[in-house]
Amino acid sequence: MKVKFKYGIITYSGTLDEMTYGSFRQHTLCIGRKYVKPAPTEQNAIMGAIMKNLSKIYAEADGGYIQDLGVYAVRNGKQNVPKGQLIPTRYAIFVKMMFAWQESDPEFVDLSAVTIEDIVTHEAPVISVKDAVDADLLARVMDYDELDSEIG
Numbered sequence: 001m002k003v004k005f006k007y008g009i010i011t012y013s014g015t016l017d018e019m020t021y022g023s024f025r026q027h028t029l030c031i032g033r034k035y036v037k038p039a040p041t042e043q044n045a046i047m048g049a050i051m052k053n054l055s056k057i058y059a060e061a062d063g064g065y066i067q068d069l070g071v072y073a074v075r076n077g078k079q080n081v082p083k084g085q086l087i088p089t090r091y092a093i094f095v096k097m098m099f100a101w102q103e104s105d106p107e108f109v110d111l112s113a114v115t116i117e118d119i120v121t122h123e124a125p126v127i128s129v130k131d132a133v134d135a136d137l138l139a140r141v142m143d144y145d146e147l148d149s150e151i152g
Contacts, residue, residue, distance in 0.1 A: 064149030
């Protein structure tokens with residue numbers, strides 16, 4: 001259903017009070033529907049396990065590595081993201097890089113079980129941002145070769 005808000009609010013995206021809202025036509029139209037909780041599936045469980053593990057790895061990563069991800073996110077936002085779009089955060093870049101790594105070697109990489117020690121021991125291409133760019137897991141940005149801090 002088409003939604004009209006009070007107080008000058010034109011559109012809203014998200015879920016609020018058991019309703020889900022979507023913004024369309026360059027933020028001039030808002031559509032609402034009743035929120036329906038998705039049924040749990042095997043895929044949901046797999047993605048949940050992967051994301052919990054990636055969050056743990058990110059939390060344990062070296063500070064220089066996290067800082068390099070932040071620098072890369074800013075440079076990538078300026079050089080590769082179209083104007084008008086939000087730039088991905090350093091965590092979003094990290095997750096994207098890890099899924100690209102899994103896609104490049106699906107028989108070896110299990111994101112629900114991989115650890116920092118595995119990454120370092122096997123000299124994985126995600127050991128540094130520079131290595132990830134060299135392995136085409138992330139888009140190239142200027143001076144990416146400076147981003148060489150290792151994950152652990």
